[in-house]
Amino acid sequence: MTEMPASTAPADWRRxxxxxxxxxxxRAPIGALLLGISSGFPFAMIGATLTTRLAEAGIEKKAVTAFALAFLMYNFKFLWAPAIDRVRIPLLANAIGQRRAWLVLVAAAVMAAVAWLGLANPQTSLSTVVAATLCVAFAGATYDIVIDAFRIETLTPEQLGVGSGMSQYGWRIGSSAAGALALVIAERAGWSTAYVAATLFALPAVAAGVLLGEPVRHAVVKSTKRGWAAVSDAVIAPLADFMQRPGAGLVLAFILIHKLGDTVANLSFRLLFNDLGFSKDEVAYYDVAFGLVALLVGVFVGGILYTRLGLKRSVLVSLILMAVSNLSFAALAQAGHSNIGMAAAIGFENFSSGIGGVAVVAYLSALCDLRFTATQFALLSAAASVLGRFVSGTTAGAMIEALGYVQFYLLTTVAALPGILLFVVMMRRGLVDDVAIAARNAAR
Incomplete structure (x- = not known):
């Protein structure tokens, strides 16, 4: 008996x-939710959670913000993404399928890396913390490659909006819940126990693999090339395919700059909270728990906007909201320690990010040629944050010390404006639709 695809299997209870x-x-959107949970948790372990841990350990701001450079591993993941598309893991792939085999293998790697980071002590061996952070970043970036490919190949084109929303729900649930759990446990049992406990968040993606089964590959590229020719074909062909589309250069420029202000601001929030004297429990409640609720509301609203306004206008609205949200942190920095102020700033920022997550992720997913799913989405998602992470890791700490938090957040708001203007230009030239349509036509 032939098994029905996950997206079309009957479910009378849904009526x-x-x-x-x-x-x-x-089933497919529920699977996207589970995949998103596991995708978000490694990011939290080397992001806000690690920033809090390092700041608490007395590490200077320049060193703390330099850890943001580890996120560049996510930006270079396109270099090994072709392996996820083409390499079959011996024995395991034959038993459960190529995508699911990679899910299981990389999940184990992520759990081991996060546990190592938790056991490292920044006060006695900062170099070990650096090494463990890089391992978590590499394993987490690889997990993202597998998860993104699994999600895109499972969702139908009609499910992209809903699936992207569910993926964003999952990502935030995973990052927030793992971060909150780590803060609460660290307050009571120490950071090592906290990190080891958080490794369990790698498992929902494996559960999604069980729920959905091996995705049906929409298009498979077979190559007879060997050696460096095969490597070149695997890496260059997906990029060349994208760059041959009408207006690809302008689209790529937009992807590179549209999150600059948002990314630079986000990676500094925990430094602000630490300097304003917020406790770990306050951060866990307002930044993580309240922020999660605000983001989930934003994702829900984002799904509605995507349905009613369409892709172009929903992306534009989200870009404007994400730019304006940085001003709320300038206000918080000016006001000082205020739980209401923290809740308002975090609420607005997460609500805006939730809307943006649905619209922008749906747009990036639509740009992918299904012959190169893992590689192209890795390239696009990496390009979306590489500039912001580089600026954060190299200059954010120094800018905060030189300008102060208020001027710093005003500057990040200004940095978001070019991306908005460029997207307006793309809309007027019809490039938002044209590039996505070219991707779908190429895969047929």
Missing amino acids: HLPPGMRPYAE
Whole structure:
């Protein structure tokens, strides 16, 4: 008996749900939720959680913000993404399929790397913390490659909006819950126990693999080339395919700069909270828990906007909101220690990010040629944050010390404006639709 695809399998219980909720109850979007949970947690372990740990250990701001350079591993993941598309893991791939084999293998690697980071002590061996952080970044970036490919190949084109929203829900749930759990446990049992406990967040993606089964590959590229020719074909062909589309250069420029202000601001929040004297419990409640609720509301609103406004206008709205949200942290820095101020700033920022996550991720997913899913999405998602992470890692700490937090956040707001203007130009030239359509036509 032939098994029905995950997206079309009957589920009578869904008929009892409101029509607007039924798409979210399909197996593929639920799987995207689980995949997002595991995708978000490694990021939190080397992001805000590690920033809090290092600041608490008395590490100077320049050194703390330099750890943001580890996130560049996510930006260079396109270099090994072709291996995920083409390499079959012996024995395991034959038993459970190529994508699921990679899910299991990389999940184990992520868990081991996060546990090592937790056991490292920044006060006695900062170099060990650096090495462990890089390992978590590499394993987490690889997990992202597998998860993104699995999600895109499982969702139908009609499910991209809902699936992207569910993926964003999952990502934030994973990063927030893992971060909150780490803060609460660290307060009571120490950072090592906290990090080891958080490794369990790698498992929901494996559960998604069980739920959805091996995705049906929409297009497979077979190459007879060997050696460096094969490597060149695997890396260059996906990039060449993208760059041959109409207006690709302008689209790529937008992807590179649209998150500059948002990324630089986000990677500094925990430094601000530490300097304003917020406790770990306050950060866990307001930044993590309240922030999660705000983001989930934003993702829900983002799904509605995507449905009603379409891709172009929903992306534009999200870009404007994300730029303006940085001003709320300038206000918090000016006001000082204020739980209400922290809740307002975090709430607005996460609400805006939730809307942006749905619209922008759906746009990036639509740009992918299904012959090169893992590689192209790795390239696009990496390009979306590489500039911001580089600026954060090299100059953010020094800018904060030189300008102060208020001027710093005003500057990040200004840095977001070029991306908005460029997207308006793309809309007027019809490039938002044209490049995505070219990707779908190429895969047929």
